[in-house]
Amino acid sequence: MSAVLQSLAAENDIVRLEGVHKDFGGPKVLEDVTFSLSQGHVHSLIGPNGAGKTTLLNIVSCLYRPSAGRVLIDGHDTATLAPHALATLGVCRTFQNLKICRNMTVRENILLGAHVGLQGGLWAGILRLPALVRRDRELSDKVQDLLALVGLDVSPDSLPDAMSYGALKRLELARALIRTPRLLLLDEPAAGLNPSEKVEMGRIIERLAAQHITVVLIEHDMKLVMGVSDHVVVLNYGRCIAQGTPTEVARDPDVIAAYLGTK
Ligand SMILES: Nc1ncnc2c1ncn2[C@@H]1O[C@H](COP(=O)(O)OP(=O)(O)O)[C@@H](O)[C@H]1O
Ligand SMILES: [Mg+2]
Structure with a gap:
């Protein structure tokens, strides 16, 4: 990419992860993860269970600190931010397990x-x-x-x-x-939903994107991912093995190997 195109792309980035590593004192859970989130796009984060998707979301939302590397939100290094400061930057999230008070x-x-x-x-x-x-x-x-x-x-x-x-x-x-977020992080919002509810969740995500909300979607349902995403990041054993448009990642040999266990 030319320097001009690169700087234009960077201007449109709300979040940038640079060489993010994470371990919890044992084996590496994330290894050298680098990607950017563009303003107003739907970014899906996919990968098998245990790939590090939730950990990555926890790092972007400042619940965890990276062991190495850095996360920039609007150019601010999150190492200097407290989790509650995130809401003022317009970052909101849901959790993989329901947190509703009955x-x-x-x-x-x-x-x-x-x-x-x-x-x-x-x-x-x-x-x-x-x-x-x-x-x-x-x-x-x-x-x-x-x-x-x-x-x-x-x-x-x-x-x-x-x-x-x-x-x-x-x-x-x-x-x-x-709180009218600018960046919304969704950890498996469609898990456990029936097929028609999944379609409805896809429509809701499209409505949010139409309101210029940047969405990060962790999701296992490939039909939903392929239908709503502008950009897909694939994690496997903590490494980003592919990223690009849904069509690009769907035909990536490493992704096919990770999902089907064959090259
Ligand atoms: N707080 C933690 N302490 C220790 N290990 C953790 C912690 N959070 C996640 N892990 C480990 O990190 C790996 C990735 O987990 P996770 O990010 O939840 O994966 P995913 O969301 O892709 O299924 C797993 O092996 C998990 O056990
Ligand atoms: Mg998870």
């Missing part, structure tokens, strides 16, 4: 996503400062919009205990969206 309403579950790194802190809440009351009202209005965006036809005042697993996954997604 004894809180749908609205309360979604608003939980807004409580990270709030301005004003505890005293603003106790004193019910006008700015905080106004913010809560605005966010409550937004809950309705988010329920529509993720295709959930439930009352914000209902409890989630009667909701199906697929609906709970979408509720978790709505929570990650309450």
Whole structure:
């Protein structure tokens, strides 16, 4: 790539991983991983179980520090950032295992996503400062919009205990969206969904991308990955073995070998 094209590409990058390594005191879980996330694109992270996908997401979201290498978000080295500072950079995520509170309403579950790194802190809440009351009202209005965006036809005042697993996954997604992220990290949002729910999840991800949200999707369903991704990164035993458009990675001999066990 020419220097001009390279600098244009870099300008469009929201995240850049440079030679990221990770171990937890034992064998390497990630080895020399380098790739970039372009603004407004859907990037899928695929690879067999244990390949290091969740670890990579945990590193981008500052839950883990790389053992070597660096992660830049908007050009800021995340080594200097606390996890709660990420929300101010517009980074939000969901987790591989559902984290829904069954004894809180749908609205309360979604608003939980807004409580990270709030301005004003505890005293603003106790004193019910006008700015905080106004913010809560605005966010409550937004809950309705988010329920529509993720295709959930439930009352914000209902409890989630009667909701199906697929609906709970979408509720978790709505929570990650309450702060209007620029970068959304989704760890297997479609795992455990039935085929029609997977198609619906794909449509939701396309709607998010249309709103210029950069998405990182960890997913095993190749039909979903191939359908929604602009860019696919393939991890195998902690190494990035291929990256490119869905078509490029689908015909990469190393990817075929990793998935089918043959060259
Ligand atoms: N906190 C941790 N401590 C020790 N090992 C871990 C930790 N997190 C992940 N691992 C190991 O890292 C490897 C990759 O795990 P993970 O990133 O969860 O893979 P994937 O999401 O691709 O299935 C696994 O061998 C796992 O046991
Ligand atoms: Mg995982």
